[in-house]
Amino acid sequence: MTLPYAPRFAFYDGKLQRGSSTSSFQTIDPATAEPTANIHTTTPAAIDAAIASAQKAFPAWSATPAIERARILQRAAALLRARNDDLARIETRDTGKPFSETSTVDVVTGADVLEYFANMVGGGGMNGETTQLRPDAWVYTTKNSLGVCAGIGAWNYPIQIALWKSAPCLAAGNCMVYKPSEFTPLHSTVLAEIYAEAGVPAGVFNVIQGGGEVGAYLTQHPSIAKVSFTGQVSTGAKVAGSAAGGMKYVTMELGGKSPCIILPDADIDQAVDGAMMANFFSTGQVCTNGTRVFVPETIKAEFEKRLLEKVQHIRAGDVLDSNTNFGPLVSKPHYEKVLSYIRHGIQQDKAKLLCGGPEKPTWLSSHYDKSYANGYWVQPTIFTNCTDDMKIVQEEIFGPVMSILSYKTIDEVVARANATKMGLAAGVFTNNLNLAHQVVAKLEAGITWINTWGESPAEMSVGGWKMSGVGVENGRKGLEAWVKNKSTLVEMGGAVPTVFAKL
Ligand code: NAD
DSSP, rough: OOOOOOOOOOOEEEEEEEEEEEEEEEEEEETEEEEEEEEEEEEEHHHHHHHHHHHHHHHHHHHOHHHHHHHHHHHHHHHHHHHHHHHHHHHHHHHHHOOIIIIIIHHHHHHHHHHHHHHHHHHTTTTTOEEETTTEEEEEEEEOOOEEEEEESSSSHHHHHHHHHHHHHTTTTEEEEEEEOTTTTTHHHHHHHHHHTOOTTTTSSOOOOSSSHHHHHHHHHHOEEEEEEEEEEHHHHHHHHHHHHTTOOEEEEEOOOOOEEEOTTTTTHHHHHHHHHHHGGGOOOOTTOOOOEEEEEGHHHHHHHHHHHHHHHBSSSTSSSSSSOOOOOOOHHHHHHHHHHHHHHHTTTTOOEOOOOSOOTTTHTTTTHHHHHHHSOOOOEESSOOOOSSSHHSSSOSSSSSEEEEESSSSOOOOOOOOOEESSSEEEEEHHHEEEHHHHOOOOOOEESSSOOOOOOTTTOOEEEETEEEESHHHHHHHHEEEEEEEEEESSSSOOOOOOOOO
């Protein structure tokens, strides 16, 4: 069978490495469940070779003036933008996300971050600080590249995640060995080729392919200085544990169960739009989703009425059609996981099903091309009258499943919003801006929004609190995660402080 995409191999030493594997697996188009490409699992010996290629490239790349690194990375950002639609089609085939999303968000937000960090280091972002201690003594600091870093990606924003990791990593003078999710690897070698075309030297950005065992081998490797990981909390705990054994730097971008709080005076239409974005964008496969929607008892009926009207605007269909705004779930295991949560919500949690459910969407037979019949399509699902103890309210589902919870007082909703071991995102909808800031200040989450949901621009540092992560990506603080500090105290007065003076 001829697959639509070329096989994917490892990429290191500046080229595709066709001899880097002894086994392979297939990636699947989630819309149709048809295979799209053979992916060749990188062997341990080839992972060693990829790391060695990065080690070889590191001295020259880290010594390259930051402004020159910036020029090269800006060229890569321009190439990404010029090829936006081709790259977006690859992402759509790999993830199932509609082209209307991948062509406007995924590649664009990746290129933005690349440009942002290139501009930052080109504009003096690698400079340290100087502190005058005394007239004849000062302290200066320098930012130093870490070395060879590992990037491990999740499947929901493949190229964006690859860029959010590699952009600050490379800008700061490091080299990267990147492993995409085994479910969505198609972008990885295309990105490596774009970097090479832009002038990134061989060995600076490398790709290895495979699942958890490949990631685990990379993470524990003694030559890796830092691990930047995006994925589930449970995997993140394993990866952070393994990295801790080698005292490696880590950034952990993990899961969430975020509260979306509608305050009593909110503009209901705006709040409904926010709740829709916080649950159904990317078919609910967004880490920052606001899946616990807290609505005051006083406006719950009106909120639900308008929500059900808005759900009619969800258009599933041909994922390459720019009018489609809702795709399938990413993979069969994930599809089964999301369906099991929906069934649990109905049967065990006994939440009230407002719309959706576990049945195959009826549009599969009526509106879709027949080839979609085996794809991982689910219905957007809304539960109401939910309570805090329900499994669907407590655990990350990572699908288009909204839980509506009602509340009476602000203190109550803040306490309930915080009653989770996760702390990725949170948001508030209200016209009372004083109250908005007061509530946001009490929410235990690293990413918060007021009267909007989901936007994550290059300028905004994002990262989870509690079990949702360690460290941040993007924004000014994003560069700090890819450098190590050296402080130097300079004494010009000639007197070394000593307890060993002659009495
Ligand atoms: P996952 O944890 O199953 O896999 C993530 C990556 O880790 C994959 O590349 C996988 O191959 C690799 N991996 C698995 N076991 C490993 C091990 N032992 N050592 C090293 N690597 C290993 O996550 P997923 O299902 O791909 O992604 C969905 C999750 O990602 C959700 O929980 C979501 O919330 C989270 N996510 C978080 C953010 C964020 O910024 N906080 C962004 C996107 C997704």
